[in-house]
Amino acid sequence: MLGFLFNDKECKELGYMLRKELDEMLLDLSDQRLDKDVRRAIAARYRTIFRMYARIATPKDLSRYARNHRYIQNH
Template identity: 35%
Template sequence: MLGLVVHEKELLELQYLLKREMEEILLDLNDERIERVIKRAMKERYRILFKLLTKVAPQSEYAQFAVSYRREMKQ
């Protein structure tokens, strides 16, 4: 286990970066040109980023990604 001390501005930036990266992954998962193996790796990365987001953001901030997470992981 690791601890991290950040200022409020840094926390907001971290949340923003995580959400932006997760949105990009969701867009790429819908791209039919990307191979299944690559998509599997992208889903794993999304899972990791989502867990990170749940640790640094309030539930209202990551709720939309939870719905997307469930929908995309079923495919």
């Protein structure tokens, strides 16, 4: 396990970067043209980035990026 210490400015920047990455992956996951294996790999990466973001985000901010797993498994 690694640990990092961030000041306020760095924490905000990290949050910004993670949000942008999550936004991009959500866009990719909604693209039906992508192969199922590619979408599965993106979904796995999304879970990792989401857990990182969950450590610094408020519950309100985090709820924007929560995904409905039941919907995803059916498509």
